[in-house]
Amino acid sequence: xxxxxxxxxxxxxxxxxxxxxxxxxxxxxxxxxxxxxxxxxxxxxxxxxxxxxxxxxxxxxxxxxxxxxxxxxxxxxxxxxxxxxxxxxxxxxxxxxxxxxxxxxxxxxxxxxxxxxxxxxxxxxxxxxxxxxxxxxxxxxxxxxxxxxxxxxxxxxxxxxxxxxxxxxxxxxxxxxxxxxxxxxxxxxxxxxxxxxxxxxxxxxxxxxxxxxxxxxxxxxxxxxxxxxxxxxxxxxxxxxxxxxxxxxxxxxxxxxxxxxxxxxxxxxxxxxxxxxxxxxxxxxxxxxxxxxxxxxxxxxxxxxxxxxxxxxxxxxxxx
Amino acid sequence: xxxxxxxxxxxxxxxxxxxxxxxxxxxxxxxxxxxxxxxxxxxxxxxxxxxxxxxxxxxxxxxxxxxxxxxxxxxxxxxxxxxxxxxxxxxxxxxxxxxxxxxxxxxxxxxxxxxxxxxxxxxxxxxxxxxxxxxxxxxxxxxxxxxxxxxxxxxxxxxxxxxxxxxxxxxxxxxxxxxxxxxxxxxxxxxxxxxxxxxxxxxxxxxxxxxxxxxxxxxxxxxxxxxxxxxxxxxxxxxxxxxxxxxxxxxxxxxxxxxxxxxx
Numbered sequence: 303x304x305x306x307x308x309x310x311x312x313x314x315x316x317x318x319x320x321x322x323x324x325x326x327x328x329x330x331x332x333x334x335x336x337x338x339x340x341x342x343x344x345x346x347x348x349x350x351x352x353x354x355x356x357x358x359x360x361x362x363x364x365x366x367x368x369x370x371x372x373x374x375x376x377x378x379x380x381x382x383x384x385x386x387x388x389x390x391x392x393x394x395x396x397x398x399x400x401x402x403x404x405x406x407x408x409x410x411x412x413x414x415x416x417x418x419x420x421x422x423x424x425x426x427x428x429x430x431x432x433x434x435x436x437x438x439x440x441x442x443x444x445x446x447x448x449x450x451x452x453x454x455x456x457x458x459x460x461x462x463x464x465x466x467x468x469x470x471x472x473x474x475x476x477x478x479x480x481x482x483x484x485x486x487x488x489x490x491x492x493x494x495x496x497x498x499x500x501x502x503x504x505x506x507x508x509x510x511x512x513x514x515x516x517x518x519x520x521x522x523x524x525x526x527x528x529x530x531x532x533x534x535x536x537x538x539x540x541x542x543x544x545x546x547x548x549x550x551x552x553x554x555x556x557x558x559x560x561x562x563x564x565x566x567x568x569x570x571x572x573x574x575x576x577x578x579x580x581x582x583x584x585x586x587x588x589x590x591x592x593x594x595x596x597x598x599x600x601x602x603x604x605x606x607x608x609x610x611x612x613x614x615x616x617x618x619x620x621x622x
Numbered sequence: 623x624x625x626x627x628x629x630x631x632x633x634x635x636x637x638x639x640x641x642x643x644x645x646x647x648x649x650x651x652x653x654x655x656x657x658x659x660x661x662x663x664x665x666x667x668x669x670x671x672x673x674x675x676x677x678x679x680x681x682x683x684x685x686x687x688x689x690x691x692x693x694x695x696x697x698x699x700x701x702x703x704x705x706x707x708x709x710x711x712x713x714x715x716x717x718x719x720x721x722x723x724x725x726x727x728x729x730x731x732x733x734x735x736x737x738x739x740x741x742x743x744x745x746x747x748x749x750x751x752x753x754x755x756x757x758x759x760x761x762x763x764x765x766x767x768x769x770x771x772x773x774x775x776x777x778x779x780x781x782x783x784x785x786x787x788x789x790x791x792x793x794x795x796x797x798x799x800x801x802x803x804x805x806x807x808x809x810x811x812x813x814x815x816x817x818x819x820x821x822x823x824x825x826x827x828x829x830x831x832x833x834x835x836x837x838x839x840x841x842x843x844x845x846x847x848x849x850x851x852x853x854x855x856x857x858x859x860x861x862x863x864x865x866x867x868x869x870x871x872x873x874x875x876x877x878x879x880x881x882x883x884x885x886x
Binding site: 444 | 867
């Protein structure tokens with residue numbers, strides 16, 4: 303497909319990129335996009351399971367959320383150039399920095415997810431544990447969605463162009479991951495809601511991904527090409543297969559539920575790594591920076607010419 | 623305190639790289655390792671980065687001769703690039719620790735004792751200026767010689783420039799001077815001369831370091847119409863809030879189904 307594509311003409315400085323490639327390691331940051339989403343949506347489902355008499359599902363999701371958010375924190379600190387200064391993240395609260403807002407969100411969410419899981423596991427302070435679960439569920443929605451703003455609020459062409467779609471791709475992907483965890487770990491008798499979550503999450507993720515890949519102009523190419531394209535095609539296959547498996551067989555066979563759950567988890571992780579790679583690819587080739595900006599300038603220019611023509615005509619009409 | 627800035631007039635740059643050397647020396651910037659010969663004209667610095675706060679670009683462009691029997695000519699452009707010290711600086715907006723700040727001169731500087739190397743500014747900069755020093759972990763870029771200008775000196779690069787291609791001063795004065803210069807070049811018939819970053823109406827609100835270029839910005843590796851990413855931030859937060867609400871409501875709704883359905 304890419305062979306037949308018309309290559310836009312543009313000038314560059316010895317073919318060098320205009321932008322710097324993100325300094326972020328895929329394993330840390332794409333990994334965090336996955337585990338953050340998994341944790342956040344798991345907390346929402348855990349709260350629902352807790353109040354509808356599904357104790358095994360609630361417990362596995364609470365433990366999963368705690369494990370995922372612990373892995374997230376480790377990945378985020380590991381990715382810093384100066385990990386010993388991670389606490390500087392809480393030095394200021396800056397609404398203009400999604401990373402600052404995210405740090406405070408995690409500072410609130412992490413302890414709640416921890417309290418919820420530990421109370422469930424030990425039976426200590428059950429009422430406080432249930433309250434913490436509700437808090438973790440509410441903040442969990444923020445944890446699952448804010449990461450889209452984190453990467454969209456950059457000069458990275460693919461990520462910034464996808465800013466309208468990314469939040470929905472990410473919450474859909476978070477829902478399928480958490481549903482996958484539920485299907486993998488809970489007894490079949492309690493998994494009705496997570497099977498529905500798997501289908502709904504997959505539908506949102508696939509629809510939003512499709513809109514993203516076709517609604518982002520030239521940078522949208524990076525969602526189809528190379529490593530990112532392969533990861534995202536594999537993601538869609540896993541997510542779709544997992545959702546169908548969950549819906550059709552997930553209620554009958556424990557094995558089918560577990561396999562579907564694994565497919566959903568894999569699909570969510572592949573989505574995050576694919577989007578991460580697309581962003582990287584879009585910084586490496588200067589055409590994704592230069593060509594859309596040139597087109598924008600040409601539009602502004604023709605609009606300005608149109609305006610001056612109209613103004614000129616109006617002046618002419620006024621003179622007569 | 624008036625806003626201070628750089629006006630880099632590339633029409634008089636002779637590619638001597640005195641700015642690169644003076645910057646490295648004054649700011650004690652480490653080497654990037656052994657000299658790497660790129661084969662890209664006289665440019666072996668290649669780009670701005672954590673260890674290159676001034677970068678002189680060399681562009682050799684073949685100009686077809688009017689006379690078929692004569693050989694084609696070469697037009698040689700040289701330009702010293704630097705951090706733009708944007709009015710709306712994405713690096714500063716996204717920095718989660720407050721390490722990046724705006725000085726009393728309206729320049730943008732990293733506090734090296736605060737930076738924790740998260741790298742967010744690197745992905746936010748629409749010019750690809752700021753970068754991480756890999757062996758150190760923190761990010762570095764031009765400070766417009768904050769230490770020198772604080773005591774009334776001009777930045778090292780401007781001081782070293784032998785042709786006044788790099789001019790330092792109050793931004794308003796520099797803008798007026800640049801306009802006179804570009805008008806003069808147009809009168810000489812150099813229609814390609816244009817200012818870059820001088821307009822407060824552009825996507826970054828104008829830059830504290832602006833340029834007179836002799837060709838399109840992308841020829842020099844500069845983005846033709848950069849926009850600060852955080853301009854769209856309110857809209858992005860709104861979209862993320864809607865998505866979070868959808869997730870919360872959608873997952874809650876999955877528990878509304880009657881118990882005892884198939885498999886339960």
